[in-house]
Structure formats: C-alpha cells, structure tokens
Amino acid sequence: MSTRRGFIAGLAGASTVAVWPRALRAMMEADAAAIAHDLNRPACHLLPPHNWMNDPNGPIFWKGKYHLFYQVNPHAAVWGDMHWGHAVSTDMVHWKHQPIAMAPTPGGADSEGCFSGSAVVFNGKPTFIYTGVQNAPREQVTIRDGGDKLRETQMIAVAEDDDLLHWKKDEQPIIPLPPPGVQVTGFRDPCPWKEADAWYLGVGSGERGKGGCVLLYRSHDLRQWEYLHKMVEGKPNGKQATNPCDSGEMWECPDFFPLGDKHCLIYSTENKVLWTTGHYDAQAHTYTPERNGVLDHGAAYYAPKSFAAPGSRRILWGWLRETRPEAEFSAAGWSGCMSVPRVLTLGAQGQLEMHPAKEVESLRxxxxxxxxxxxxxxxxxxxxxxxxxxxxxxxxxxxxxxxxxxxxxxxxxxxxxxxxxxxxxxxxxxxxxxxxxxxxxxxxxxxxxxxxxxxxxxxxxxxxxxxxxxxxxxxxxxxxxxxxxxxxxxxxxxxxxxxxxxx
The missing domain is CATH 2.60.120.560 (Exo-inulinase; domain 1)
Structure with a gap:
C-alpha cells in the first residue's frame, strides 16, 4: 500500500498545478471525516489531527500556559521525517494545535530528523536542547540498530516569541560527537537541569556488552559542553539483539529530576519504561539508584517526559503507541497519542507513585x-x-x-x-x-x-x-x-x- 506521503508527492508532480491544491484539500477533508468517526480514536487524549505521533518533547509551563511538543511525522501515519509538533493548553486537558515548531533543516545536522529533547528557560527565554540526525559515513554513525547510517548530535534552538511559535536554531551542534573512548550504541534524548554552579545534561546511551547508561555533560552557557563521565550505568545482562534498545544496551529518553528528598531517573529500554529513585551526589555528580520498578506494565506506554508544573507538581507525559499492525494504523490515517498527565510523587519507602492529574476530572x-x-x-x-x-x-x-x-x-x-x-x-x-x-x-x-x-x-x-x-x-x-x-x-x-x- 502506498503511503500518504507518496500520494502527496505524486500529486505534487502533476502537470496541472491547479489540480494539486483541490486534490490535496479533498483528500485532507476526506481523511478528517474518516478520522473523526473512527471508534478506535481517543476523544479525551491529546493527539494530532492526523498522521504519526510519538515521544512527548519539551513540556513547559510558560506565561500562564502549558506547552507540549511531540515527535510528529506531518506526511504519513507511520514513523519517519521527525518534526516537533506543538499544542497549547490552560489546563493540560483541552488543547489547541499550533503550527509545527521545528522541522529538519536541509543539509543541516538535523536534516534527517529533529529527534527528542527537552525545554528549559535560559536567560529568560525558553530553549530546546534536542537530538538532530543526519546521514553520515559508517565510522561516524551512532545509531547502531541494523540500519547503521545515522549520526546523532545534540542541538539547540531558542524561542523568538512568548507564544513559542517561532524558534531559532544554532546551525552547528552544541555536542557534535560522543565522548572519546565510548563505543556508543546510541547518543540521544538530552535531559538538562540547573545546579548552583552550572547547567548539566544527561544523554541517553550505552555500550555493547556493558548495558545502557546516561552520559553527563556540564556547561555555563548551554553552548560549550564539557564531558564529565557516566552519571549512572547498567550492568551486563547477557542479552543480545540487533537493536540495542531491545537488549538493554541502550537507554532511551532518560529523564532525571529531584523528587521529594531523592532523585528520580526514568528511562526506556527493552520495550518498557523503568523508574529508579536514589541518591544524587552533587559533588561527584553521580547517581546511585536505591529503588526501582516498571513505570507502566502495558506494552503501549513508552518514552515519557516530565516537567515542573505550577503547584510544585512533577507532571509526566507518555507516548501511547499502537499495538495493532502498521498496515492498519497507516490506513486509519493516525497513530499514537499522549497519556493523560500523571502526577509523580515519592512514597514513604522511596518508591515512585503516580496518579492522573486533578484536571482530568473536569471531563467527568x-x-x-x-x-x-x-x-x-x-x-x-x-x-x-x-x-x-x-x-x-x-x-x-x-x-x-x-x-x-x-x-x-x-x-x-x-x-x-x-x-x-x-x-x-x-x-x-x-x-x-x-x-x-x-x-x-x-x-x-x-x-x-x-x-x-x-x-x-x-x-x-x-x-x-x-x-x-x-x-x-x-x-x-x-x-x-x-x-x-x-x-x-x-x-x-x-x-x-x-x-x-x-x-
């Protein structure tokens, strides 16, 4: 079956230019009508009007509004051509779609996709730190999942308006290469935070035969970054797979933050999301997990991202992926949605606890x-x-x-x-x-x-x-x-x- 992207590309090449907008409009209207009546489609969760959605990115509360960005393919209901979608809300329940926030730059370090990342406020302006990917020679490849053709670098973009509609990217990566001596299985999904002396950044990674890890960097200006060490790493588990995310040798989407009197690290690997709580040594800049568990036992939940919300709440968003065959969701014209917002708290024994945000009850x-x-x-x-x-x-x-x-x-x-x-x-x-x-x-x-x-x-x-x-x-x-x-x-x-x- 041809993809919608292929269909649109075919229309774009038609000799009668006047046919193109009419045909595209008719196709989009037909898609919208079918999607609106699709009984499988959620009505109480955030998702784009059509096409593919995956990881939540850069959630932030800014100027009285919640902004949630997310991975989106604007051309088809399957993974590919990663952009950052954007929605805004006053209550984390009812959303208004905004224009695409970030798109790949032709010839740039993110020419093959703007992958996942985070948002912080730096010098009074919301700022994205995200992973860009581009085709590269084999010796520079960082994604080693059988395809082995993409290089990941860490990049930055700064908001140019308070509605967060326009973003200015730096042309050059802020972290162009993994640290020397580490044969990474991946190098993506940056997670920044501020400490008293500097900014710190965790990057999801891992090594074959050693397990997943979080690589730690430090900066004073978000542009020049010094690699420190592995902040935390897993242990060999004897599993092997072509894709290191399946074997636990790559930790995707690390999310690290204080919670109560502990710190919490959430990451995705082996097709599930794991949480740990433990001690962060702010002098040595190392993290020691003390408690751990599975964040969500369902196969549909993956790649979550949290942020600090008003009321001293830590709110977590997760990608709810499809578990039906690709042919079915591609034909349906949409794929994936966000979870309801979950409030994270620390239990009396140091375990992670969660519940839907109070705002969800407004739908009752x-x-x-x-x-x-x-x-x-x-x-x-x-x-x-x-x-x-x-x-x-x-x-x-x-x-x-x-x-x-x-x-x-x-x-x-x-x-x-x-x-x-x-x-x-x-x-x-x-x-x-x-x-x-x-x-x-x-x-x-x-x-x-x-x-x-x-x-x-x-x-x-x-x-x-x-x-x-x-x-x-x-x-x-x-x-x-x-x-x-x-x-x-x-x-x-x-x-x-x-x-x-x-x-």
Missing part, C-alpha cells in the same frame, strides 16, 4: 455510585467508549476482583486483581500485587476509544490498547469473588473536542 459527567459483591456484579452496556471508574479497595482481604470489557462474545479486555495469589493479571501481562498500605486504596480505569489507562493504588500503572470496541455493543462488567462488597463510582467522560481532532 454525572457520577453513579454502586456496590459490587459476589452476588451483585456490575454490568452496563456502554453508549459510548469514554468512561472512568474508581473502585475503593480498602477492605480487600481474600478477594479476586475482575473488570471486563465484553464485545460480541468473549472479553475483549480483562484486568484481574487476585489478592490471594498476590498478583495482577491482564492478558499475557502479570505482575505482583502492589505492597500495602497504598497511599490511596483504589483502582482507577479510564477508557477512551482504544485506550485504557489503569492505576492501582497509585503504585502500579498499566496501559492497554483494545481495538474494535463499539458503542451499544460493548459491556462493562465488574465482578468479585470473596466476602463483603466494594464501593464503586463510574462517570461518563466528555470529549475534549467536538470532532476527535482535538481542536
């Missing part, structure tokens, strides 16, 4: 409160595919609790909390029941089209993608085995736009 319609017991399960046919439920689990003892979405026969999705087995199960995924006591003894589930985000006691999260659900034919069921009953609330959720195109 009228609440319905019920009791669920072994003899009285809850069953409801859904008139739409936007729904939240919250189960109060403070009385759980020997209970087995199951939530199902049933569509034309067998369950399309099932989540089970098995207290006697001390296990949570969802399809092929299983993980230990989070240790009690929980900061909030509840289970929250948000259904939005093909997206399901679940939070268990603010200790564990699991994001699923379930395709093919239909309003009026999908039943929500909550059942339990065990003594007593469980209180539950459920709400319909209002869409954030009238047409599923966000704004």
């Amino acid at each position: 319609g009228p609440a319905e409160s019920v009791k669920v017991s072994e003899s009285t399960p809850f069953r409801r046919k859904l008139d739409d595919l936007q729904r939240e439920l919250s189960l109060h689990l403070s009385l759980l003892t020997d209970t087995v609790l199951t939530i199902r979405l049933i569509s034309n026969g067998p369950a399309a999705w099932e989540l089970t909390l098995d207290v006697p087995a001390k296990q949570v199960r969802c399809g092929d995924i299983a993980f230990p029941f989070p240790a009690l006591p929980w900061p909030h003894p509840d289970l929250r589930m948000l259904l939005d089209g093909s997206v399901i985000e679940s939070f268990i006691g603010e200790r564990e999260a699991l994001t699923s993608r379930v395709y093919g659900l239909k309003p009026g034919e999908t039943q929500l069921e909550v059942s339990m085995k065990g003594k007593g009953s469980i209180g539950m609330q459920t709400w319909p959720l209002r869409a954030i736009s009238p047409d599923k195109l966000t704004s």
